[in-house]
Amino acid sequence: MDLLTGPLGILRSEEFRLIPARINAPLFHCSRVSCTKVHQTYLRTTESQIHKVRAKASEILDKEYGKESQFALFLNEVTHPLIGYYDDMRTANDIAFLDECFTREELEAIAMRGLKGRQSHLRSNLIANQITVRDPKDFLESLNKAGLIQSLLLMKSEHLYACIDSVIHEGDIEIPPAEVRAPRIMPIKSGFYSATSECSRFGVRVIPSDASLAVLRLKRLVLSIYDLNDSRAHEDLSWRLRRVEGSSLEDKLDSYLTDEQPINVIRDLVLVGPSSFATAARMCGISGQIEASAMDDEELSNTILWKLGFDPVGSDGNAGILRQRREIFSQVVANFAGYSESDRSRIRSHSSNLFVALEHTLDAALSYCAWALTHDHWAAHPRFVYLTKDARAQMAHILNQAPARGGDAIIYSPQGLNTLFPLVSGFSRLRDYLSAQMDDREIYLRDANEMPSYAQKTELTPFAFPYKLPFLNLNEESQEKLLVNLGEATKILESGQVAGVRNRLEHQREDFPDAEEMNRCVRAIEDFLELIEQSGIYPMVFSCVGYSADSARRGSFSYTDYRGREYVMRTPAGLAGTGMPPLRSKQIIFTGAVISGSTAPLRFKIGSQSPYTEAWEDWPKLRAVSELDVDVRDLGGPDSNIAV
Numbered sequence: 001m002d003l004l005t006g007p008l009g010i011l012r013s014e015e016f017r018l019i020p021a022r023i024n025a026p027l028f029h030c031s032r033v034s035c036t037k038v039h040q041t042y043l044r045t046t047e048s049q050i051h052k053v054r055a056k057a058s059e060i061l062d063k064e065y066g067k068e069s070q071f072a073l074f075l076n077e078v079t080h081p082l083i084g085y086y087d088d089m090r091t092a093n094d095i096a097f098l099d100e101c102f103t104r105e106e107l108e109a110i111a112m113r114g115l116k117g118r119q120s121h122l123r124s125n126l127i128a129n130q131i132t133v134r135d136p137k138d139f140l141e142s143l144n145k146a147g148l149i150q151s152l153l154l155m156k157s158e159h160l161y162a163c164i165d166s167v168i169h170e171g172d173i174e175i176p177p178a179e180v181r182a183p184r185i186m187p188i189k190s191g192f193y194s195a196t197s198e199c200s201r202f203g204v205r206v207i208p209s210d211a212s213l214a215v216l217r218l219k220r221l222v223l224s225i226y227d228l229n230d231s232r233a234h235e236d237l238s239w240r241l242r243r244v245e246g247s248s249l250e251d252k253l254d255s256y257l258t259d260e261q262p263i264n265v266i267r268d269l270v271l272v273g274p275s276s277f278a279t280a281a282r283m284c285g286i287s288g289q290i291e292a293s294a295m296d297d298e299e300l301s302n303t304i305l306w307k308l309g310f311d312p313v314g315s316d317g318n319a320g321i322l323r324q325r326r327e328i329f330s331q332v333v334a335n336f337a338g339y340s341e342s343d344r345s346r347i348r349s350h351s352s353n354l355f356v357a358l359e360h361t362l363d364a365a366l367s368y369c370a371w372a373l374t375h376d377h378w379a380a381h382p383r384f385v386y387l388t389k390d391a392r393a394q395m396a397h398i399l400n401q402a403p404a405r406g407g408d409a410i411i412y413s414p415q416g417l418n419t420l421f422p423l424v425s426g427f428s429r430l431r432d433y434l435s436a437q438m439d440d441r442e443i444y445l446r447d448a449n450e451m452p453s454y455a456q457k458t459e460l461t462p463f464a465f466p467y468k469l470p471f472l473n474l475n476e477e478s479q480e481k482l483l484v485n486l487g488e489a490t491k492i493l494e495s496g497q498v499a500g501v502r503n504r505l506e507h508q509r510e511d512f513p514d515a516e517e518m519n520r521c522v523r524a525i526e527d528f529l530e531l532i533e534q535s536g537i538y539p540m541v542f543s544c545v546g547y548s549a550d551s552a553r554r555g556s557f558s559y560t561d562y563r564g565r566e567y568v569m570r571t572p573a574g575l576a577g578t579g580m581p582p583l584r585s586k587q588i589i590f591t592g593a594v595i596s597g598s599t600a601p602l603r604f605k606i607g608s609q610s611p612y613t614e615a616w617e618d619w620p621k622l623r624a625v626s627e628l629d630v631d632v633r634d635l636g637g638p639d640s641n642i643a644v
Contacts, residue, residue, distance in 0.1 A: 001016065001017065001018065002014075002015065002016050002017075004150050004153055004154065005150075006146050006147060006149070006150030007143065007144060007146050007147040007150060008129075008131065008143075008147055008150050008151065011129040011131075011150065011154060012128070012129060012154075013125070013153055013154050013155075014121070014125055014154060014155055014156045014159075015153070015155070015156045015157055016079075016082040016083050017083065017092050017094060017095075017153075018079060018083045018092055018190070019092050019095065019188065019190075022043075023042060023043050023044075024040045024041065024042045024043065025040065025041055025043065025185075025186070026038040026039065026040055026041070026185055026186075027039075027040075027041040028040070028041050029620045029621045030620070037620070038185075038619075038620045083190075083191070084191065085191050085192055086191065086192045087191065088191075088192075088193045088195060088206070088208055088213065088217070089195075089206050089285060090157060090191060090195065090206060091157075091188070091189070091190050091191065091195040091196050091197050091206050092188055092190035092191075093183065093187065093188040093189070093190065093195075093196045093197045094153060094157055094160065094197065095149065095153065095188075096183040096185070096186040096187065096188050097182075097183055097197045097198075097199075098149045098152060098153070099145070099149055099183075100183040100184055100185060100186070101181040101182065101183060101198075101199065101612060102173070102181075102612075103611045103612075103615065104144075104145045104148065105611075106167075106173050106611065107145065107148040107149065107152065108140045108141075108148060109167045109172040109173060110152060110160075110163050110164055110167055110173075111136075111140050111148055111151055111152055111163075112136055112137070112140065113163040113166050113167050113172075113289075114151075114152065114155060114159070114160075114163045115133060115136040115139075115140075121155045121156070121159040122151065122152070122154065122155055122159075122163075125154035125155055126151065126154065129154065158285060161203070161204040161285055161287070162285075162287035162288070162289055163287075163289075164199065164203065164204050165203035165204060165286070165287040165289070165290060166287055166289040166290060168199070168201060168203055169203070169287075169290045174610065175199070175200055175201040175608075175610060175612075176201070176608035176609065176610055177201060177314065177608075178586075178606035178607070178608050179200060179201070179608035179610055179612065179613070180198055180199070180200050181198060181199050181200070181612050182196070182197075182198040183196075184616055184619055189209060193208035193209065193210065193213065194208060194209035194210075195207060195208050195209070196209075200306060200312075202302055202303045202306035202307070202312060203285075203286070203287070203303065203306070203307070204285070205285070205306055205307050205308075205309065206285075207309045208309070211309060213309065214262075214308050214309030214310050215257060215258075215262075217308045217309060218257060218262055218265060218266075218308055218310075219253070219254075219257055220283070221270065221279070221280055221283050221284070221308070222237075222253065222257070222265070222269050222270070223253075224279050224283055225269065225270065225276045225279050225280070226269070228249065228250070234249065237249060237253070237269075238252075240268060240269060241253060241256055244256045262305055262308070262310045263301055263302075263305060263313045266280075266301045266304050266305065267297070267301060270304060271297060271300060271301065277292065277300070280304055284303075284304055284307035284308060285307055286303060286304070286307060298313075301313070302314070311543055311586055313543075314541075314562070318357070318360045318361040318364045318538075319361055319364075319529060319532075319533060319538055319540075319562075320562055320563075321357045321360075322354075322357040322358055322360075322361045322525070322529065323529060325350075325353050325354045325357045326354060326357075326522055326525050326526060326529075328350060328353075328354075329347075329350045329351060329353075329354045329522060330519070330522045332346060332347055332350045333347065333515060333518045333519060333522070334515075334519075344512055347505065347518075348505055348506070351502070351505040351506070352506065354525075355420065355502045355505075355506070358420070358498070358525060359418075359419070359420055359423060361529070361532075361538070362420070362423035362424065362426075363392070363416055363418060363423060364388070364538065364539060365427075365489075365532045365537050365538040365539075366395055366423055366426045366427060366430070367388065367391040367392040367394070367395040367416075368386065368391050368537075368538065368539040368588075369427075369430065369486070369537045369538075370391070370394055370395035370398050370399065370426075370430050371386070371390065371391035371392075371394040371395060372386075372391075372470065372590055372593065372602060372604070373430075373434060373469075373470055373471040373482070373593070374394060374398050374433075374434075374469060374470065374471065375390075375391075375394050375470070376465075376468045376469070376470070377465075377470060377579075377602075377604075378464075378465040378578075378579055379450070379468070381618075382605075382617075383579040383580075384579055384580050384581060384603065384604045384605055385604065385605045385606075385607040386539060386588055386604040386605065386606060386607050387607040387608075387609065389609070390607075392414055392415070392416050393414040395412060395414075395426070395430075396412040396413060396414040397414070398430070398433060399412045399426055399429050399430060399433070400412055401433075402429045402430065402432060402433035410422045410425065410429075412426065420498070420499045420502060421499050424490055424493045424494060424498065424499060425490055426490075427486045427487070427489040427490045427537075428486065428487050428489075428490040428491075430486055431483050431486035431487045434471050434479075434482070434483060434486075435483055437469055437471065437472065438472070438479070441467065441469075441472050444467040444468045444469040444472055445466060445467060445468075446465075446466060446467070446468060451463060451466070452576075452577070454576050454577075458576070461574060461575055461576040462574075462575065462576070462597055463575075463576060464575045464576070464578045464595050464598065464600070465578075465595075470593075470602065471593075473595055473596055474593050474594060474595060474596060474602075475594050475595070475596040475597070476596075477594070478592060478593050478594045481535070481592060482535070482537075482592055482593065485531060485535045485537060485592065486537070488531060489528060489531055489532060489537065492524050492527050492528045492531065493524055493525075493528055495524065496520050496521050496523065496524020496525070496527075497517065497520065497521060497524075498521050498524055498525065501513050501517055501518060501521040502521075533561070534591075534592075535591070535592040536589065536590040536591035536592040536593060536601070537592070539588045539604075540561050540562075540588060540589060540591070541561065541562065541586060541587070541588055541606060542559035542560065542561055542567060542586070542587060542588070542589045543559060543560055543586045544557060544558070544559055544583065544584045544585065544586070545558050545559065545560050545566075546558040547584070553572075554570065554571070554572075555570070555571040555572075556568050556569070556570055556571075557569045557570075557571065557583050557584070559589065567589060567591055569583065569589075569599070569600070569601070570599050571583070571599075573595075573598045573599050573600035574597060574598040574599065574600075575595065575597075575598045575600055578595075578600070580600075580602070580603040580604070581603055581604065581605040585605070586606065587603050587604060587605055587606065588603065588604040588605075588606060589601055589602075589603050590602040590603070590604070
C-alpha cells in the first residue's frame with residue numbers, strides 16, 4: 001500500500017510497502033534467569049458480532065461456491081512489481097527500522113536532512129499531501145516520534161536511506177564502530193529473499209536472510225563494471241585476472257570470487273577509477289550526498305562491503321597501533337649512534353607516541369582480562385557483552401581489593417587514569433587475586449534456584465558456569481597457564497625496564513638511555529604483545545571466515561584476527577546453552593580460557609554505547625517468578641536446544 005496513517009492523517013507515500021498482518025508478536029518476557037528470549041504471544045480475535053458474521057459468511061460461500069478462487073495469485077502478480085518482491089535491495093522493514101533503531105532526536109536530524117533544499121524529496125512529498133513546511137525546525141519540533149516516522153515514510157526507501165547515510169557520515173548520528181542497529185521487537189523480513197534492514201557507522205543496508213547472497217551481489221557488481229559484451233571491458237578484466245586459472249574469463253572470475261577475500265576484490269576490481277566507483281555507489285545504495293573523495297580507501301571499501309552484506313574489515317585500535325609505533329621507534333633508535341641533542345629530541349618525540357600507545361594497550365589488556373575472569377557474565381544483562389568502561393570499572397574493583405605486591409599501595413582508577421607503573425604491576429596483582437580465590441571456590445557456587453533446570457537433569461551436556469567467578473569454570477590447564485602468563489606479562493615489562501626508560505626519555509634528564517637499554521625496552525614491548533595476543537589476555541577480535549563439517553557432524557569454525565592469524569574452534573563443544581555469541585558472528589575470543597569439560601573458550605560480543613543501546617538496555621526484562629511459570633525447556637523453548 002502507498003497509504004500511511006498516523007498523526008498527520010491519511011497520507012499518500014511515494015513508495016509501496018506491503019506489511020502483512022501478524023497473529024503473533026514477541027511479548028512474553030521469561031521469568032527464568034537462564035532464558036533471555038522474548039517469547040511469541042499468539043493473538044486471537046475475541047467473540048464479537050463481526051466475528052460471528054464473518055464465520056457465517058465463510059460457511060455460506062463455501063457451500064454455494066465450493067473451492068476458493070485463485071484470486072490471490074492474481075493479486076500477487078499485480079502487487080509484486082509495486083513492492084519490489086524480487087528486489088534483494090528492498091524490504092518492508094522501514095517502519096520497525098525507524099521506530100526501533102533511532103531516537104526522536106535522531107529521527108529529527110534525518111528529517112532535517114530530508115527537508116534540505118526547496119526541491120528535496122521529503123518536502124516535495126509533504127507538499128503533494130497538502131502539507132507546507134515554512135520553517136523545518138518548527139515543523140519537526142511540532143511532531144511526536146510517530147509523526148516524524150510518518151513524514152519520513154513518505155519518501156522512497158532509497159531516498160530515506162540516503163538521508164540516514166548522510167547524517168551518519170556527517171556525525172549528526174554517532175554510531176560506535178562495533179554497533180549494528182536492527183529492530184528488536186518486530187524485525188520484518190519481506191520479499192522473495194526475506195530481506196530486512198539494519199545500519200552501522202557505514203550506513204543502511206538491506207540484507208537477505210541467506211548471507212551467502214553477498215557473494216552473488218559482489219559478482220553482479222563486478223559484471224556491471226566490466227560488461228563482458230564490451231570488448232574493452234572484457235580485455236580490462238582479462239588483464240586483471242591474468243594470474244587466475246580458468247578455461248574462460250567467466251571461469252576465472254568465479255574462481256577469483258570464490259577464493260579471494262571480498263575486501264581484495266573491491267580493492268582490485270572496484271576502486272580502480274571514478275566510473276567504477278560510481279557504478280558501485282549506484283548499485284550498493286551509497287548516497288550521492290556523501291563526499292566519497294574525502295573518504296580513504298579503507299572507509300570506501302568497508303562501506304561497499306557493508307552495503308553488499310559482508311562484515312567490514314578493521315584493524316585493532318590499540319595493539320595494532322602499538323605494533324606500528326614500536327616498529328617506528330625501533331628504526332629511529334637504530335639510525336643513530338652518538339645521540340646528539342637533535343637525535344635525542346627526535347627520539348623523545350617518537351617515544352611519546354610509543355608509550356601513549358603502550359599505556360592504552362596495557363589498560364585494555366588488564367581491564368579486559370580482569371573483567372573476563374571475574375565478572376559473572378552468565379547472570380549479567382545483557383550476557384557476555386564486552387564494554388571498555390565496564391571492564392575498567394571491574395578491574396579497578398578487583399585490583400583495589402587484591403593484595404599489594406611488596407607493600408605497594410596502588411589505587412586503580414575506574415575512569416582509566418592509570419599510569420604505566422600500576423598497569424605493569426596489575427597483571428601480577430591479578431594473578432595473586434585469582435590464585436587466592438581458588439582456595440575459596442565454594443563461596444562462588446551458584447544456589448540451586450540460580451541454576452538452569454538442565455544443570456540438574458543431564459550429564460551429557462553440562463552447565464558451563466556453575467561458579468559465579470568465571471576463572472573457576474575453566475579447566476585446570478587454562479587456569480595454570482593464565483596464572484603463569486599474567487605473572488610473565490609483568491616480568492617481561494619489568495625486566496625490559498620499560499617504565500624506567502619511559503621516565504628517562506620523557507623528562508629532560510641527563511641519564512638519557514643508551515641504545516642497548518632502548519632496544520631492550522622495544523624487545524620487551526614486542527614480547528609482551530605476543531604474549532597477550534597469543535594467550536587471549538588482550539581483547540582480540542576475530543572474524544569468522546569459514547566453516548566445515550564431516551559426516552559425523554563434527555564442525556570446524558575458522559576465525560582470523562587483525563593480523564590474519566587463524567584460530568579454529570571445534571564443535572560440538574559439549575555444553576548446553578551458554579549464552580555466548582553466535583559462532584558465525586564477529587566476536588572476542590579468549591583463546592587461553594577453555595571451559596572445563598569442553599573445547600569451548602570464553603567468547604564475548606563486542607558491546608557499544610549509544611542512544612540505541614541505552615534504549616534497549618533493559619530488553620528483555622525478567623518477569624517476576626510465579627507459581628504458574630513453567631520452565632520453557634519443558635515446552636521445547638529457545639533454551640532447550642544444545643548450543644555451542
